[in-house]
Amino acid sequence: MxxxxxxxxxxxxxxxxxxxxxxxxxxxxxxxxxxxxxxxxxxxxxxxxxxxxxxxxxxxxxxxxxxxxxxxxxxxxxxxxxxxxxxxxxxxxxxxxxxxxxxxxxxxxxxxxxxxxxxxxxxHNVFRQEIIIDNGKKVAIIGSGPAGLACAAQIRRMGYSTDVYEALHEFGGVLKYGIPEFRLPKSIVDTEIDRLKSLGINFYKNVIIGKTLTIEQLFNELNYQAIFIGSGAGLPSSLGIKGENLNGVYYANEFLTRVNLMKANNFPFSATPIKVGETVAVVGGGNVAMDAARTAKRLGAKKVIIIYRRDMESLPARLEEIHHADEEGIDFMLLLNPVEIIGENYEVKSVKCQRMVLGEPDESGRRKPIPIEEYETIDINNLIVAIGQSPNPIIKKSTPNLEVDKWGCIKVNDYQTSIPGVFAGGDIVTGAATVILAMGAGKTAAFNIDKYIKTL
Ligand SMILES: Cc1cc2nc3c(=O)[nH]c(=O)nc-3n(C[C@H](O)[C@H](O)[C@H](O)COP(=O)(O)OP(=O)(O)OC[C@H]3O[C@@H](n4cnc5c(N)ncnc54)[C@H](O)[C@@H]3O)c2cc1C
Ligand code: SF4
Structure with missing residues (x-):
């Protein structure tokens, strides 16, 4: 072979x-x-x-x-x-x-x-030309990440007039603001989105549903027959420990957005700054942690450390990203969990971590980390928190009868939410997951939206 x-x-x-x-x-x-x-x-x-x-x-x-x-x-x-x-x-x-x-x-x-x-x-500008016959009905898509894009493409192919509303000033969701250029060039995402525009999908940026427009307005004033919510899980989880508000502590989403969308790596030629010191610790072991660590290295940090509470085999990031991070000189400090961030004059100076051992597998199937009475303090200049994200509550707040679970994820039955005509899919339903799962959800939801509208 x-x-x-x-x-x-x-x-x-x-x-x-x-x-x-x-x-x-x-x-x-x-x-x-x-x-x-x-x-x-x-x-x-x-x-x-x-x-x-x-x-x-x-x-x-x-x-x-x-x-x-x-x-x-x-x-x-x-x-x-x-x-x-x-x-x-x-x-x-x-x-x-x-x-x-x-x-x-x-x-x-x-x-x-x-x-x-x-x-x-x-x-080679090769793609499948599609003939779309308009059916005179309208669907609104909230969010232009993979879930929203997949739903928009499928629903448009079925003849619906399709409008995508995006809160940010660029389209693509995490593909644009989260995953760094060195893994996914932004020009590729833009070109793929341009192809969707050529299907006749309309894209509106800087529109926050829940603030600029409500779900109720989309139905009653803009006359959509159905709505798909694909607003993702962009709200970072915090460590909940002392020192988290010190200067030099970032949440990975903010850190990556500053670089990917606001071009902070070109400061002062761009408006947004970013401050990266000599030693940066990143807490977490997923793709977001790897992206933040590798970005910090590219911004000039001499030493970048991933702090993770399980072992190397349990890291949830893609294997290729772990391998590339390792090749780029990122250090891995495993079986450690931060318990306090220590500062001086409001600036981060060090992080105190508790040692862990691995016990029996938990609900996730991975061995559960158990703290023991051993501690290690690491000198650092920045700490980036990358331990997960949950849904942003803006849409829920302005839509009281939209049912969500205890983590704020929208509850669905076959992508149908608690409000007739409102569907949802992707990270807003599952919590932080993957691009392809979000796309699968958006596409399947489109078929259910079509079925629903045909019953009206
Ligand atoms: C740094 C990072 C790296 C990742 N790496 C990978 C990877 O390598 N492989 C992989 O498969 N997955 C990866 N993921 C996960 C993956 O990107 C997500 O699972 C996927 O993007 C979810 O798609 P989505 O469409 O549900 O949400 P998102 O991509 O989050 O898109 C949601 C969109 O909705 C918009 N929005 C939110 N609220 C509103 C509102 N009220 N009104 C209007 N618009 C709104 C947001 O601005 C955003 O553009 C990564 C995630 C991050 C953060
Ligand atoms: S890629 Fe699929 S079809 Fe090809 S060898 Fe692997 S399993 Fe078989």
Whole structure:
């Protein structure tokens, strides 16, 4: 069996000072070699493990026949953001994790092949032309992240006039304000969104539903027949410990937004500053923590430490991100949990952490961290909190009869909320999850919206 083709990457010593994209993508030759590894299984486990069931063996076969346009369209019919998902999906837990080749050898690099086709379509301006027949009915989409975009695309294809309302001044949700340029170039997200505009979807920025306009106004004044809420989980969780309000403490979402959207890395040529000292600690072990740590390194921090309360095997981030962070010189201090941030003259000076040991598996299936009476104090200049996000309560506050659970996630039954005609999906329903799960939810919700409107 031929070995899995390694994705070319920028040298770690060059890339940790620059925001250029790390993973460089396959060449044509590499893509052909990798595609030739697929066994074209009769019962492809990779397809079942893909949250949107892309016909993976089919698109791989089309690559081998040099039918790149058809291969791209095969993906696009199930996934409107191939260039994005090829870069950011946790493939090792989904399609590649189920690939039969992984039993004895290494799985087919499905994500890298998907990315090649996504990029091919953007470079060659290849995409599926669609004929849409307007049905005279209107749907509003709240939020332009993956859930909102997937719902908008599907609902528009069914003939509805589709308007997307976004609170921020740019479209794309976490794809724009969260995931850094060195992992997902913003031009790619913009081009994918431009394609949706060409379907006739209208996008409105700087509109906060719940403040600028309410759900009630969308129905009664703007005459929408249905509404989809895809407003994500953008509210950071706090550590709840002493010292969290010191200067030099950031929440990862704010830290990343300052760089990704406000271009704080170009300050003073941009309006927003960011202050990064010599030693930065990032608390957390997911993609958000890896992104914050690697961004801090690129902003000039000499030492960046990930502080995580479990062990290396339990880190929830994508394997590739952990590997890249390690290559870029990020240190991992494991089995530690911050209990106090210590300051001097209102500035962060150090963080006191309690040591943990791992006990029996908890509800998440991972071994539960148990504190022991041992402590370690680490000198730092900044601390970035990346321990999770929950939904922003603005929409709920202005919509009292919208039912949410104790974490503020909207309760749904088949994507239908407690208010007739209001549907929801993505992180606002599940809590912080993944791009492809949010897209799957948006797309399925669109079919339910169509069914609902047809009953009116
Ligand atoms: C830093 C970071 C890195 C990540 N890395 C990965 C990764 O590598 N792979 C992966 O699969 N997942 C990753 N994720 C998770 C993934 O990005 C999310 O699960 C996904 O974006 C959720 O999509 P969504 O559409 O539900 O929400 P979002 O992407 O959060 O989009 C919601 C949108 O709604 C807007 N909005 C909110 N409230 C309102 C309102 N009241 N009115 C109008 N608009 C509103 C927001 O501004 C936002 O644009 C990462 C998340 C973060 C934060
Ligand atoms: S499981 Fe692996 S080998 Fe089989 S069809 Fe899917 S990608 Fe190809």
């Amino acid at each position: 031929i070995k899995r083709t390694i994705m070319p990457v920028l040298d770690p010593s060059i890339r940790n000072t620059s925001f250029s994209e790390v993973a460089q993508g396959y060449s044509l030759n590499q893509v052909k070699i990798e595609a030739s590894r697929c066994l074209d299984c009769k019962n492809p486990r990779c397809v079942t493990a893909c949250p949107v069931n892309i016909d993976i063996p089919r698109f791989i076969k089309l690559i081998l026949e040099d039918r790149f346009r058809d291969a791209y369209c095969t993906i696009y019919s199930d996934n409107i953001l191939p260039a994005v998902c090829g870069r950011v999906c946790p493939q090792e837990k989904q399609c590649e994790g189920a690939c039969v080749l992984g039993v004895k050898f290494e799985p087919v690099a499905i994500g890298a092949l998907e990315r090649y086709l996504g990029d091919y379509s953007l470079e």
